[in-house]
Amino acid sequence: MSNPTLSNTHRAVRDLRAMIFSGALPAGSDHLETELARKLNMSRTPVREAVLTLESQGLLEMRPRKGVRILPLSPDDMAEIYDILTELESHAAESAASMGYTDQELLDLASAIDAMEEALAQSDLEAWAKADEHFHTELVRLGGNRRIKSIVTMMQDQVRRARMTTLYLRPLPRQSNEDHRLVFTAILNGNAKAARQIHRSHRQQAKTVLVDLLAKLKLRYL
Amino acid sequence: MSNPTLSNTHRAVRDLRAMIFSGALPAGSDHLETELARKLNMSRTPVREAVLTLESQGLLEMRPRKGVRILPLSPDDMAEIYDILTELESHAAESAASMGYTDQELLDLASAIDAMEEALAQSDLEAWAKADEHFHTELVRLGGNRRIKSIVTMMQDQVRRARMTTLYLRPLPRQSNEDHRLVFTAILNGNAKAARQIHRSHRQQAKTVLVDLLAKLKLRYL
DNA sequence: GTATAAAACAATGTATACATAAATAGTCTG
DNA sequence: CAGACTATTTATGTATACATTGTTTTATAC
Numbered sequence: 001m002s003n004p005t006l007s008n009t010h011r012a013v014r015d016l017r018a019m020i021f022s023g024a025l026p027a028g029s030d031h032l033e034t035e036l037a038r039k040l041n042m043s044r045t046p047v048r049e050a051v052l053t054l055e056s057q058g059l060l061e062m063r064p065r066k067g068v069r070i071l072p073l074s075p076d077d078m079a080e081i082y083d084i085l086t087e088l089e090s091h092a093a094e095s096a097a098s099m100g101y102t103d104q105e106l107l108d109l110a111s112a113i114d115a116m117e118e119a120l121a122q123s124d125l126e127a128w129a130k131a132d133e134h135f136h137t138e139l140v141r142l143g144g145n146r147r148i149k150s151i152v153t154m155m156q157d158q159v160r161r162a163r164m165t166t167l168y169l170r171p172l173p174r175q176s177n178e179d180h181r182l183v184f185t186a187i188l189n190g191n192a193k194a195a196r197q198i199h200r201s202h203r204q205q206a207k208t209v210l211v212d213l214l215a216k217l218k219l220r221y222l
Numbered sequence: 223m224s225n226p227t228l229s230n231t232h233r234a235v236r237d238l239r240a241m242i243f244s245g246a247l248p249a250g251s252d253h254l255e256t257e258l259a260r261k262l263n264m265s266r267t268p269v270r271e272a273v274l275t276l277e278s279q280g281l282l283e284m285r286p287r288k289g290v291r292i293l294p295l296s297p298d299d300m301a302e303i304y305d306i307l308t309e310l311e312s313h314a315a316e317s318a319a320s321m322g323y324t325d326q327e328l329l330d331l332a333s334a335i336d337a338m339e340e341a342l343a344q345s346d347l348e349a350w351a352k353a354d355e356h357f358h359t360e361l362v363r364l365g366g367n368r369r370i371k372s373i374v375t376m377m378q379d380q381v382r383r384a385r386m387t388t389l390y391l392r393p394l395p396r397q398s399n400e401d402h403r404l405v406f407t408a409i410l411n412g413n414a415k416a417a418r419q420i421h422r423s424h425r426q427q428a429k430t431v432l433v434d435l436l437a438k439l440k441l442r443y444l
Numbered sequence: 445g446t447a448t449a450a451a452a453c454a455a456t457g458t459a460t461a462c463a464t465a466a467a468t469a470g471t472c473t474g
Numbered sequence: 475c476a477g478a479c480t481a482t483t484t485a486t487g488t489a490t491a492c493a494t495t496g497t498t499t500t501a502t503a504c
Binding site for chain 3: 475476477478479480481482483484485486487488489490491492493494495496497498499500501502503504
Binding site for chain 1: 270271280306310313367368369370373
């Protein structure tokens with residue numbers, strides 16, 4: 001619909017990603033190229049090209065005669081990723097604050113926050129998670145560094161499964177919403193240092209909550 | 223030699239990278255897949271796979287009937303990359319400092335600094351650049367976050383050409399060497415905050431020097 | 445029964461052939 | 475001569491065939 005002529009390679013990238021996120025291809029599982037090609041109803045060539053792309057995005061790994069392995073995430077991996085998100089997103093917050101955006105231009109960011117509060121009020125955690133991701137994505141877009149945007153997207157993709165798994169195991173993210181408001185205000189007021197600092201501790205807090213949770217539950221891989 | 227059985231795809235990745243860095247494939251130039259395949263003495267299949275890999279590393283771009291384009295770097299791109307390096311490397315410096323490395327384990331870092339001073343004394347800028355990259359790579363390795371390491375490598379690759387081009391146009395990096403010593407000392411002393419802060423301003427300084435230089439020379443793309 | 449070697453098998457890596465679609469050149473018409 | 479339509483060329487996207495090499499299995503010796 002959206003794109004009438006999408007190459008098989010692109011379709012394969014899109015569909016494999018979806019299958020990884022949905023759990024149709026579970027973390028840690030192995031899959032032969034031929035198998036994937038049959039599932040996607042195309043030949044091995046575009047599948048290989050898609051797999052190569054997804055490999056460089058850190059979602060899977062080609063292991064020469066053992067098949068394509070969907071990469072599981074260890075608590076250490078999560079810590080690595082959250083540290084990167086902390087640094088790059090707080091930089092984005094700082095930049096965004098220094099760019100003098102009007103509240104008109106910050107509308108999307110504001111509505112993401114509203115959506116989060118709405119979702120939280122209704123205890124709809126899935127909606128909350130979606131709005132939360134939207135907030136972070138929009139923040140990074142406002143930061144204006146396209147490479148940061150693409151790296152952050154990659155990292156978000158890598159933790160997506162784990163985030164969803166732990167969504168119902170975490171305490172309700174009330175503090176989180178307050179943080180978002182504070183970051184928003186700092187950006188609107190052009191207070192770059194504050195935006196950076198607040199977002200930074202927000203992310204560090206998120207890391208601690210998640211890593212502690214995984215330790216407590218003794219979850220080794222997701 | 224080093225690897226007797228390297229697949230053509232891997233060889234293509236390695237050789238294309240080398241050709242991009244050496245200028246054999248100049249920034250902004252276009253190349254048909256068939257042409258590259260002939261140059262590398264293999265069929266289009268492994269070339270396409272290599273090109274896909276290099277595309278996701280930000281070195282080139284596949285443009286459906288116009289050929290493979292070697293991506294040029296604008297001053298804005300340089301600013302983006304240096305901002306990322308600033309954030310991720312200063313995080314690495316902070317982590318490294320908090321890990322309590324012995325001076326034995328910091329030997330590589332120390333020798334990179336020595337090599338830089340040596341090179342500077344002899345005005346051998348190429349040797350200096352090599353040692354400088356080694357310092358930053360080693361610093362990031364000591365930080366212990368493998369994803370940061372791979373992102374930093376990717377960013378270093380993207381600016382390599384531009385760094386080399388401007389190497390002889392910049393003032394001699396004397397301050398730079400002092401900074402490195404200070405970062406080293408902070409890491410050895412376990413002073414995480416200092417390591418972070420010093421490395422951070424070191425990188426911000428490097429960004430300013432480079433961006434200003436490009437502006438002054440009115441270099442739009444490299 | 446275990447260990448070793450050989451052979452069969454299976455999955456990947458690579459070349460090639462072909463279908464498709466974009467760009468270009470050529471032709472016709474006003 | 476401009477413009478539009480058609481034909482041709484050409485590069486890519488994809489399927490397929492084949493070569494290569496790692497793995498597994500089987501047979502044989504001890």
